Amino acid sequence: MNHRFSRSLLFATGLLLSTTPVPAAPAASPARVPDRFEHTKEHIDTLLKQRLKPLPLPTVLPNPFQSSGGVTGPGANPEQSPTTPPEPEKPLTADDEILAFYAATLKITGQMMVNGLPHLIINSSPYKEGSLIQVHGKGDAIYYLRIVRIAPNELTLGYNAAQLTLPVK
Numbered sequence: 001m002n003h004r005f006s007r008s009l010l011f012a013t014g015l016l017l018s019t020t021p022v023p024a025a026p027a028a029s030p031a032r033v034p035d036r037f038e039h040t041k042e043h044i045d046t047l048l049k050q051r052l053k054p055l056p057l058p059t060v061l062p063n064p065f066q067s068s069g070g071v072t073g074p075g076a077n078p079e080q081s082p083t084t085p086p087e088p089e090k091p092l093t094a095d096d097e098i099l100a101f102y103a104a105t106l107k108i109t110g111q112m113m114v115n116g117l118p119h120l121i122i123n124s125s126p127y128k129e130g131s132l133i134q135v136h137g138k139g140d141a142i143y144y145l146r147i148v149r150i151a152p153n154e155l156t157l158g159y160n161a162a163q164l165t166l167p168v169k
Contacts, residue, residue, distance in 0.1 A: 095162035118150040
């Protein structure tokens with residue numbers, strides 16, 4: 001019975017201790033735990049700042065196709081586009097003025113013989129004697145320059161009564 005009594009006493013003591021409230025320890029301020037991803041969050045904010053809040057564009061955008069370092073290449077003219085003819089300062093009225101002005105815009109790139117007839121490659125198209133070359137003038141004006149004669153080293157163009165002989169290289 002002695003054994004039973006010690007078990008009962010042990011059980012009663014355990015029950016008593018479990019039901020009595022234990023005074024809580026004084027609450028200490030919790031220590032700040034450093035955020036493991038704080039550095040990563042700062043890095044993400046730095047990278048995405050330009051996307052989320054971009055800087056405003058300048059009012060005048062620079063031309064990306066114009067070099068700022070001066071003229072490059074032989075015969076390069078930065079003031080004139082290579083595909084459009086230069087516009088005359090005053091209106092052209094005489095046939096010889098029109099012929100001289102628009103003959104200067106032609107690009108003669110080659111010479112060939114087709115069936116014994118000489119042809120010139122002008123503005124990427126072949127032309128023979130008697131052919132008309134269409135050139136676009138100011139506004140909607142279209143001029144037709146006639147090939148009068150093709151010689152081995154020269155080309156004679158005509159517009160109405162005017163004629164002009166150009167050297168062919």
